[in-house]
Amino acid sequence: MDRLRVAVVGAGRWAQRAHVPGWQRDERVEVVALVDTDADVLADAGRRFGIGRLTTDYRELLDDPSIDVIDVATANTAHFEVSEAAIEAGKHVLCEKPVHRDYRETRRLAEAARAKGLKTKLGFTFRYAPAVRYAKSLIDAGFIGTPYVFNGFEQNSQWIDPATPMRQVDPDADPAVLATSSIEGYGAPIIDIMHWWADAGLTSVVGTMRNFVPERVVRATGRSQRLNIDDGDMWICEFDGGMLGSIQSSYVTVGNLPGIEARFYGSEGALIVRLVEEAGICQTIRTATKDDVEFVEREIPREFFPPGGDSAEDWDSLFYANLCADFTTELLDGGDVNQGDFAQGALVQETVNAFEASFRRRAWVDFPLADDVAGDVA
Numbered sequence: 231m232d233r234l235r236v237a238v239v240g241a242g243r244w245a246q247r248a249h250v251p252g253w254q255r256d257e258r259v260e261v262v263a264l265v266d267t268d269a270d271v272l273a274d275a276g277r278r279f280g281i282g283r284l285t286t287d288y289r290e291l292l293d294d295p296s297i298d299v300i301d302v303a304t305a306n307t308a309h310f311e312v313s314e315a316a317i318e319a320g321k322h323v324l325c326e327k328p329v330h331r332d333y334r335e336t337r338r339l340a341e342a343a344r345a346k347g348l349k350t351k352l353g354f355t356f357r358y359a360p361a362v363r364y365a366k367s368l369i370d371a372g373f374i375g376t377p378y379v380f381n382g383f384e385q386n387s388q389w390i391d392p393a394t395p396m397r398q399v400d401p402d403a404d405p406a407v408l409a410t411s412s413i414e415g416y417g418a419p420i421i422d423i424m425h426w427w428a429d430a431g432l433t434s435v436v437g438t439m440r441n442f443v444p445e446r447v448v449r450a451t452g453r454s455q456r457l458n459i460d461d462g463d464m465w466i467c468e469f470d471g472g473m474l475g476s477i478q479s480s481y482v483t484v485g486n487l488p489g490i491e492a493r494f495y496g497s498e499g500a501l502i503v504r505l506v507e508e509a510g511i512c513q514t515i516r517t518a519t520k521d522d523v524e525f526v527e528r529e530i531p532r533e534f535f536p537p538g539g540d541s542a543e544d545w546d547s548l549f550y551a552n553l554c555a556d557f558t559t560e561l562l563d564g565g566d567v568n569q570g571d572f573a574q575g576a577l578v579q580e581t582v583n584a585f586e587a588s589f590r591r592r593a594w595v596d597f598p599l600a601d602d603v604a605g606d607v608a
């Protein structure tokens with residue numbers, strides 16, 4: 231293969247903002263087809279991005295041998311079905327998170343893909359931020375030494391105003407039970423970065439979550455109602471080898487998007503990456519060493535950016551272009567490299583489920599999850 235032919239399934243807001251522009255920015259890629267069950271959304275997106283082949287049923291594309299990648303950017307409800315069908319049909323798959331709320335199902339798909347020699351990738355946007363990739367290269371080169379402490383934050387005030395309509399609300403949810411929300415929707419990317427940087431086995435977790443804003447407007451009805459959902463949470467993690475980690479996620483904490491901060495401290499040095507749109511830029515990395523403890527900002531080398539990208543660009547298009555370019559390289563180069571794949575997605579979802587189990591039991595929970603614990607929260 232010297233060119234990648236991609237079909238994007240789901241042509242809504244995020245597909246138009248990140249996926250399609252991300253692929254089309256890479257000259258090694260052609261977006262050959264677009265799918266959406268909403269014919270109006272489909273026609274608009276097809277015109278906007280100059281994509282000729284449009285269909286409302288993704289299954290029409292599965293038998294086409296000229297399509298290499300199925301990119302699943304639908305609402306969450308279709309992620310698993312479309313990914314499973316695509317892998318069965320022999321396609322490489324990029325899918326938005328979560329593939330499935332039960333991490334065991336996601337792991338099963340990861341294994342099915344691997345057995346067929348296919349590659350998968352989760353929409354872990356923030357691991358592809360140039361600052362995060364640069365930090366990972368410093369960590370791998372030994373900059374921080376032995377890891378001691380990771381602190382991860384994903385917080386912004388996107389839903390601090392109860393009048394901001396919320397979607398994807400479970401209409402059958404029991405209002406007496408606090409449901410996971412922020413930690414799944416917002417915490418997953420920073421959990422991904424924690425696992426990636428730590429590169430060690432997670433052994434146990436404990437933590438809690440809260441509902442701070444009791445009533446919100448629901449997008450489907452336009453009315454305000456009681457929503458007992460986690461809009462802020464805090465967790466502690468223990469790792470093999472002694473490292474400690476903490477994760478805090480919220481969408482009612484004052485601050486700008488996307489609101490990621492990752493701090494990593496070790497025996498030799500430390501680094502702090504901020505992915506927050508402030509002062510006209512979307513990312514910074516600051517580092518210090520044990521001999522020179524004042525943190526200083528570092529310039530991010532060009533090699534960590536997509537073509538034409540810079541830190542003054544919008545975060546979503548910049549980071550997603552890197553994600554698409556990374557998957558393209560992994561597929562065109564062949565070999566085994568496949569970062570941020572469905573197996574990693576399963577690990578992140580299992581971590582979220584362990585957090586939830588800890589909250590429900592008011593106790594530390596061991597990791598990997600025991601089957602009965604997994605069954606309780608999946």
Ligand SMILES: NC(=O)c1ccc[n+]([C@@H]2O[C@H](COP(=O)([O-])OP(=O)(O)OC[C@H]3O[C@@H](n4cnc5c(N)ncnc54)[C@H](O)[C@@H]3O)[C@@H](O)[C@H]2O)c1
Pocket residue numbers: 239240241242243244245265266267268271286288303304305306308326327328353354355
């Ligand atoms: N990784 C990130 O940073 C990030 C950011 C925003 C959104 N997302 C994710 O992207 C996904 C899409 O979000 P959005 O904001 O674009 O939502 P959206 O509602 O604007 O778009 C989803 C589209 O999927 C279509 N669709 C649903 N089922 C389908 C099916 N079976 N086949 C074809 N099309 C189908 C809908 O008609 C809709 O147009 C969600 O999973 C969301 O969580 C990820």
